[in-house]
Amino acid sequence: MTSAPGPRAGDRPAESEARPSGPDARSGTGALIDRYGRTAIDLRVSLTDRCNLRCTYCMPAEGLPWLPRGEVLTDDEVVRLVRVAVERLGITEVRFTGGEPLIRPGLVDIVARVARLTPRPRLSLTTNGLGLDRLAAPLRAAGLDRVNVSLDTVDDERYARITRRRRLADVRAGLAAAATAGLRPVKINAVLLRGINDDEAPALLRFALAHGYQLRFIEQMPLDAQHGWDRTAMVxxxxxxxxxxxxxxxxxxxxxxxxxxxxxxxxxxHVDSTGGPARVGVIGSVTRPFCGDCDRTRLTADGQIRNCLFATAESDLRTPLREGADDTDLADRWRAATWPKRAGHGIDDPTFLQPHRPMSAIGG
Structure with missing residues (x-):
């Protein structure tokens, strides 16, 4: 199949509802390819929309209306869709997200079952770290390879202000447990907020270097439930x-x-925990978009495919799955959902619309 020219990050062509027209689109075989020739190999799986923190840039203090239990994929359904992605669609990386995935009761078993797939994907988890001190060793034994832990500050009072919870000590314990269990590299994801922790980049890096963690700063994105994101306030x-x-x-x-x-x-x-050179990363999702190299696809906790974090449309796999669709049909639907992926998120476009779902319901 001949690939279209690579997309520019700011392009936002009109959304197409048509199914893919390429030779791999309907055959029951082939990768997740979009109309610009990008191939998705990294699957983000949201296991729940629920969370035990109330971060100010994510949701209101009172929380959000959670998905009804019956709409959330069962453990068996999650594993089956991941198996389809790995065996039929070329997925090589699986990241479990939320909400907060550590509060999913069947998490360890889901990880163990996915780790037994052939070919075995690399498995990671994005978490706020609460409870990781208890679960790090069982998750490693189940087959998890590494973790990303969200931590925006190393100051107790600032942590309480950002998350509305006094749990910083628990996050530190979770990070230490992850390193001890061998979930390396242990990565920290940090968001800097204007007027709250925007002066803390050096302190966060010193903390990461001292403990052998890898630090990644992430620009704040328009994915809050309150729709209050303001680019001028973004660090x-x-x-x-x-x-x-x-x-x-x-x-x-x-x-x-x-x-x-x-x-x-x-x-x-500075050196990292393996003795190699220490690194720090910056994910400039807004000002330095990497859409042209995007290789991700997302499965929400209620079984919807999102071909972009900022997509305004989703493709339902839960309904056909529960109505008896076979693996070939599910794979074809996934390919069809991937094909119309836009060239870029278009945040700078005057017509940009923030997704209806917040980050906690989409999955990181």
Missing amino acids: TADEILAALSDQFTLRPDPVDRAGAPAETWLVDG
Whole structure:
């Protein structure tokens, strides 16, 4: 199949509802290819929309209306759809997300069953870290390879202000347990918020370096339930790098990012937990979009396929799954959902619409 020219990050062509027209689209075989020739190999699986924190940039203090239990995929349904993705669609990376995936009762068993698939995908988890001190060892034994832990501050009072919970000590314990269990590299995801923790980039990096964790800063994105995101208040990738460069010597990482969302820099004078050069990353989702190299597809907790984090439409796999669709049909539907993926998220476009679902319901 001849690929279309690669997309520019800011392009937003009209959404197409047509099924793919390429030779792999209806055959029951073939990868998840979109109309720009990008291939999805990284699957993000949301296991729940529920969360035990109330981060100010994600949801209101009172929480959100959660999905009814009957609409959430069962453990068997999750494993089956992941199996279809791995065996028929070429998925090689599976990341479990939420909400908060550690509160999913069947998490360890789901990980163990996915780890037994052939070919075996690389398995990771994005978590807020609450409960990771108890679950790190069982998850590693089940087959989990590594974790990303969300941590925006190392100050107790700021943590309470951001998350509306006083649980920083529990997150620190979870990070330590993950490292001890061998869930390496242990990565930290941090979001800087104007007027709250925007001065904390160097402190977060010092914390990560001291414990052998890998730090990634993420620009705040328009995915809050309140729809209150304001680009002018966002701490940008350039600001983060400037703050880090004031106290550290950073050099561009010579390793090709190969579709990874983070741009990384070597931190001179520091080594990581393996003895190699320490790195820090910045995910400039808004100001430095990487849409042209995007290789992700998303499955929500209620069985919807999203071909982009910022998609305004979803494709239902739960209904056909529960109505008896076979694996070939499910795979074809997934391919059809992938084909019309837009060239870029279009945040800078005046017609940009924030997704109806917040991040907690989409999955990271």
